[in-house]
Amino acid sequence: MQEESEEEPKLKYERLSNGVTEILQKDAASCMTVHDKFLALGTHYGKVYLLDVQGNITQKFDVVSM
Structure with missing residues (x-):
């Protein structure tokens, strides 16, 4: 029996910066x-x-x- 090796999916991402950095310095994200x-x-x-x-x-x- 021949085993097939499945390649793990690769996740592409970019780190958010600009306004997000400013927001998270003063507050915490909830959603x-x-x-x-x-x-x-x-x-x-x-x-x-x-x-x-x-x-x-x-x-x-x-x-x-209120």
Whole structure:
């Protein structure tokens, strides 16, 4: 019997910088979702950031609970 060796899938990634570095110096990420054209990052302090795929902040929202 001949064994087939399967090659592990390779993950391609790039480290996010720019606005993400700035955000994570002051706050911690609590959730994130990814789209082909943007990222949405939520933080523990209740802020939601929309970022482009390079990590630049395009919009910022403050979520206020009452």
